[in-house]
Structure formats: structure tokens, C-alpha cells
Amino acid sequence: MPRRERNKFVKRGEIIELLIEDYAFGGKGIGRIRNEHGEFVVFVPNTIPGQKVKTQIKKSSKKYAEGKLLDVITRAENETTIPYQDIPGAPYIYLPIEKQHEYKQTSTLELFKRIGKVQNIESLFDEFVSSPNTFHYRNKMEYGFSAIGYNRTEKTDIDAFTLGFKKRGTWWCAENLNNDSGLFDAQVENNLKHIRNYCEQTGLAPWHAPRKEGFFRYFIVRKSHKTNKLLFNLVTTSYDLPKFNLTKFANYLVELFGNRVAGFLHTINDEIGDRTIATTGSIKLIYGNDKIVEELLGLNFEISIKSFFQTNPKCAEKLYSKVIDYALENKDAVDNTVVLDLFCGTGTIGQILASKSNNTKIVGVDIVASAIEDAKENAKRNNIEGLKFYAADVGKFLTEHPQYKNKIRTIILDPARAGIAPKTLKKIINLNAERLVYVSCNPATQARDTEQLMAEGYSIKKMSLVDQFPHTAHIETVVLFEKK
Numbered sequence: 317m318p319r320r321e322r323n324k325f326v327k328r329g330e331i332i333e334l335l336i337e338d339y340a341f342g343g344k345g346i347g348r349i350r351n352e353h354g355e356f357v358v359f360v361p362n363t364i365p366g367q368k369v370k371t372q373i374k375k376s377s378k379k380y381a382e383g384k385l386l387d388v389i390t391r392a393e394n395e396t397t398i399p400y401q402d403i404p405g406a407p408y409i410y411l412p413i414e415k416q417h418e419y420k421q422t423s424t425l426e427l428f429k430r431i432g433k434v435q436n437i438e439s440l441f442d443e444f445v446s447s448p449n450t451f452h453y454r455n456k457m458e459y460g461f462s463a464i465g466y467n468r469t470e471k472t473d474i475d476a477f478t479l480g481f482k483k484r485g486t487w488w489c490a491e492n493l494n495n496d497s498g499l500f501d502a503q504v505e506n507n508l509k510h511i512r513n514y515c516e517q518t519g520l521a522p523w524h525a526p527r528k529e530g531f532f533r534y535f536i537v538r539k540s541h542k543t544n545k546l547l548f549n550l551v552t553t554s555y556d557l558p559k560f561n562l563t564k565f566a567n568y569l570v571e572l573f574g575n576r577v578a579g580f581l582h583t584i585n586d587e588i589g590d591r592t593i594a595t596t597g598s599i600k601l602i603y604g605n606d607k608i609v610e611e612l613l614g615l616n617f618e619i620s621i622k623s624f625f626q627t628n629p630k631c632a633e634k635l636y637s638k639v640i641d642y643a644l645e646n647k648d649a650v651d652n653t654v655v656l657d658l659f660c661g662t663g664t665i666g667q668i669l670a671s672k673s674n675n676t677k678i679v680g681v682d683i684v685a686s687a688i689e690d691a692k693e694n695a696k697r698n699n700i701e702g703l704k705f706y707a708a709d710v711g712k713f714l715t716e717h718p719q720y721k722n723k724i725r726t727i728i729l730d731p732a733r734a735g736i737a738p739k740t741l742k743k744i745i746n747l748n749a750e751r752l753v754y755v756s757c758n759p760a761t762q763a764r765d766t767e768q769l770m771a772e773g774y775s776i777k778k779m780s781l782v783d784q785f786p787h788t789a790h791i792e793t794v795v796l797f798e799k800k
């Protein structure tokens with residue numbers, strides 16, 4: 317095994333206080349330790365310049381270290397107060413949105429220079445698209461039950477029936493969400509404490525992560541921004557289920573939210589792993605409908621509790637408009653042709669493109685069979701013709717369909733966070749399309765793919781950033797590549 321190189325500044329596991337001085341892509345604050353040996357960089361995710369933080373060193377090499385944020389001791393001068401309860405999922409909520417945009421833009425462009433080797437990226441930059449709503453923009457939340465809570469004043473773990481989010485940096489303890497977090501639906505979040513009380517009064521146990529036991533696990537809520545309806549899913553283990561009255565709980569939700577309740581589902585999840593996906597397990601409809609309808613750019617999409625759907629639908633409209641603008645900039649390369657929508661999910665982009673072009677055939681490919689089923693259903697519901705969807709791995713699909721080589725002029729790409737596998741990207745390049753509209757939720761992997769695309773004759777024509785997730789480090793990019 318290679319010997320790990322040590323430095324003369326920090327050790328793994330050490331807890332230190334640090335002033336954050338700079339910001340790197342992905343929400344990593346940069347602090348520096350200075351001593352008689354010189355200067356040493358420590359990255360601390362979820363922090364911003366000007367904050368003094370307490371951090372525990374998780375990785376330490378000769379050149380730099382990375383710490384986990386334990387606490388913000390003093391906030392940065394440019395941070396403000398908020399009328400919401402702060403949660404780990406929104407580490408930048410105290411920072412004015414314009415400043416968040418500035419950090420995101422600068423660090424993403426820097427990434428394209430460093431990893432993508434695009435030195436003139438500033439001159440190719442088109443627009444920073446901000447979210448239409450910077451608060452209450454989410455359409456889904458997953459709250460967790462926990463038998464171990466956290467006391468903010470005492471800064472200690474406590475035994476308590478808790479419903480909210482994991483405390484940052486822990487897997488065993490959670491904090492109650494007592495009020496609106498400013499991210500989701502205010503009425504739901506202001507009532508979460510009542511739902512917690514209701515559950516506590518049943519006498520059944522919340523999940524105890526270290527012991528891997530308990531009854532209540534997750535409470536998941538989906539909201540339609542079009543209809544304002546709510547779809548609930550309570551996730552529990554099965555052992556004590558006979559003691560819990562699901563219909564009575566559904567009635568309680570109706571008492572709280574009235575006709576906003578579209579439906580209530582119950583999921584049994586007996587998996588004990590910490591990384592269990594909340595919705596794993598068998599699911600049953602207890603009350604109302606099991607789907608809600610959302611609208612995007614005039615098209616309707618039926619969404620079930622499990623299917624992927626853009627988390628910020630109002631901003632997704634802006635994201636998709638940008639993708640469609642880039643694709644239709646050269647209408648000849650879209651009208652009367654076949655457009656590939658690779659990594660299409662529920663087929664939203666392809667459907668919108670088909671509805672805005674003439675006689676375009678869309679071929680959508682995604683590896684998740686249920687997403688493809690939803691895509692087919694939605695295309696039918698929206699009366700859009702000329703769409704074909706395949707449930708397959710993109711790389712395999714292209715090997716099995718050689719007929720598209722030299723026949724495609726425009727390709728839409730929207731891969732998951734890991735980006736496109738090099739072999740699959742090579743197959744996409746071999747299709748020899750004139751234009752690629754590449755959407756990414758992880759510019760780091762997109763910048764990596766950019767280097768390969770440029771080596772194979774593509775160049776960036778323009779790029780935009782879309783702030784799909786205000787108050788987090790995430791940023792979505794839309795890049796138009798053209799063959800030289």
C-alpha cells in the first residue's frame with residue numbers, strides 16, 4: 317500500500333477553528349493554516365468566505381486537507397438574517413442571492429478553464445438564469461424520524477422523538493423542523509410539529525439509527541405547483557403496523573390541509589441500512605390518488621411519489637426554455653429530422669422540443685424502465701406524436717442501433733451527476749452530429765467531458781448557468797457544442 321504523505325499542519329480527526337478566505341467550485345470554502353512551516357490549504361464544504369468555522373479534518377495529504385463543517389462560529393459580514401429555520405440542505409440561505417450567483421458563476425467558469433481547458437470561457441458565456449422563486453421553490457421534501465434529537469443551545473444529542481433533517485455531519489441524530497425552512501411549502505412545514513406530536517402520541521417508536529430499530533422512518537411530501545395539491549407518503553417498518561391506524565392518520569392530514577390533500581400512501585420499509593432510499597419497499601394507497609399533475613411550459617406531467625421530476629419546476633421551465641432555444645437556434649438541424657434525447661428521464665425535454673418544432677422525430681433513451689413508462693404515458697396525455705422511448709443504457713443502445721450514425725444533426729444530453737462514461741461519450745461522438753445541447757447538474761463531470769469533446773472536433777458555442785437550487789452549492793449548466 318502506498319505510504320500516506322503527512323503534512324506539518326493538521327492530522328486526520330483533528331478539530332480546528334478556521335477563517336474561510338476563498339471559495340472553490342461545489343461550495344467548498346478555502347481556509348489557510350499559517351505557521352513556521354508556511355501556508356497550508358484546508359477545504360471545508362458548505363462554507364463561504366468571511367465565516368469563522370469549526371471543522372473536523374477528514375482527509376489530509378501533503379498538499380491540502382479537507383474538513384467537515386461542524387459549526388459556523390461567526391457568520392460572514394455579508395450574511396443577513398432570515399425569517400426561516402435554517403436546515404443543512406440550504407447552507408447558503410443567509411447569503412443574499414446575488415452574492416450566491418456570483419460565487420456560482422465565478423467558480424463554474426474557473427472549472428471550465430481548469431478541467432475543460434477552455435481558456436476563453438468568459439467570452440462564450442451567455443446568461444446566468446436565476447430561479448423565478450428563490451424561496452419555497454421545491455416540490456418535494458423527505459423528512460426523517462429519529463429517536464435521537466439535537467439540542468442547539470446545549471449543542472448535545474438528546475433522546476427525543478424527532479421529525480426533521482439529519483444534523484449536519486451526523487448519521488445518528490436529527491433536528492426537529494419546527495417551522496418553515498423557506499425551501500418547501502410553508503403550510504406543510506409549519507404543521508410538521510403537529511404531525512410529529514400526533515405520531516409521538518401513538519406511543520410507537522421513531523427510528524433509532526444506531527440500534528436500527530423503530531416504527532416511524534420517513535414522511536415524504538410532494539407538491540404540485542400547478543394545482544397546489546399535496547401527496548403524502550408515510551414510511552414505517554412492518555412490525556408494529558397493526559397498532560397504527562393509517563386511515564385515522566389520513567383523516568388527520570385532511571384535517572390539517574383540507575382539500576389540498578391529493579392522496580396519502582403508506583410504504584413498508586424494513587431495510588436497516590443507513591443509506592436506504594426513503595421510498596424503498598412496498599407501497600399502498602390509503603387515501604385519494606397516488607399521483608399529482610404538474611405543468612411545465614404548457615404540458616402536463618403526471619408524477620407518482622417515486623418518479624424523478626425536476627425539484628424546482630418554475631426554474632425547470634427556464635432551464636428547458638434555454639435548452640430548446642439552443643436546439644432551435646438552427647431549426648434546420650431539428651425540423652424534419654430525428655433528434656436523440658439521451659438520458660431523457662421522463663422525456664420532458666423531448667416532448668417540449670417536439671411540440672415546438674415541425675415534423676421532428678424524437679428518440680428518447682433512459683436506463684430506468686419506470687421513467688420510460690412515465691415518458692410514454694405523458695406523451696400520450698399531451699397528444700404529442702413522433703416520440704419513441706427506449707429503456708436502455710445509452711452506450712448499449714447506440715451499439716445496438718448503428719443506423720443513427722451520420723444521420724443525426726442534433727443531440728440532447730442530460731446525464732446524471734456522474735456525467736457520461738468515456739466509452740459512451742465516444743459512441744455519441746461517433747454519431748457525428750453537428751450540434752450537441754449538453755445539460756448537466758454537475759459541471760465538474762461536464763467540464764471533464766468537454767475536454768474529450770474538444771479533442772474530437774467539437775467546440776463550445778455558448779453556455780448558460782441556471783440556478784435550479786438557490787441556497788445550495790448546486791448549479792445546472794446548458795452548453796451548446798458545435799462541430800468545427
Ligand SMILES: C[S@@+](CC[C@H](N)C(=O)[O-])C[C@H]1O[C@@H](n2cnc3c(N)ncnc32)[C@H](O)[C@@H]1O
Pocket residue numbers: 624625626659660661662663664665681682683684687708709710711730731732757
Ligand atoms: C438528470 S436526469 C435526466 C432528466 C431528464 N432530462 C428530465 O428533464 O426529466 C439523468 C437521467 O440519466 C439516466 N441514466 C443514468 N445512467 C444512464 C445510462 N447509463 N443510460 C441511460 N440513462 C441513464 C437516469 O435514469 C436519469 O433519468
